[in-house]
Amino acid sequence: MIMTGTTMTIREMCDAFQVTPRTLRFYEAKELLFPIREGQKRLFTRRDRARLKLILRGKRFGFSLEEIRQLLDLYDLNDQQATQLIKTQELGQKHLADMERQRSELDLAIRDLKEQLTWVDEMVKSLHSSQAAE
Numbered sequence: 001m002i003m004t005g006t007t008m009t010i011r012e013m014c015d016a017f018q019v020t021p022r023t024l025r026f027y028e029a030k031e032l033l034f035p036i037r038e039g040q041k042r043l044f045t046r047r048d049r050a051r052l053k054l055i056l057r058g059k060r061f062g063f064s065l066e067e068i069r070q071l072l073d074l075y076d077l078n079d080q081q082a083t084q085l086i087k088t089q090e091l092g093q094k095h096l097a098d099m100e101r102q103r104s105e106l107d108l109a110i111r112d113l114k115e116q117l118t119w120v121d122e123m124v125k126s127l128h129s130s131q132a133a134e
Helices: 011-019 021-029 048-062 066-075 082-133
Strands: 036-037 042-046
Touching: 011 021, 011 042, 011 048, 021 042, 021 048, 042 048, 048 066, 066 082
Parallel strands: none
Antiparallel strands: 036 042
8 A cells, every 4th residue: 555644645545445536536526535635636534544444344235325424424423433333233233134134035046046947957858868769
């Protein structure tokens, strides 16, 4: 991770977090990141890097950008992040339950598809053997 002092350029951020400049500009437009602006140049602070790490993790876990924004906004309540942690736990539990339900549905669909493919395979073999017998 190349850093100029305590800030990073957009290119350095892209390289460090494997995101595109467009992604960073999008998160800035959504007021999730607040880089220092020097003309056209954007300089991302340590706080921006921490926020981006949380944004990317939240997205991977299925959180909406609005949920992520709400969680990030709770950081500044001066309650040692207690409210932020409690809300994160609540949302995380909800998303985990959703993911486990989706996995269950996928497992069932996979099992059903495998059974259907086995049946189709048997039908194809039966057709081939009856055609070979003719």
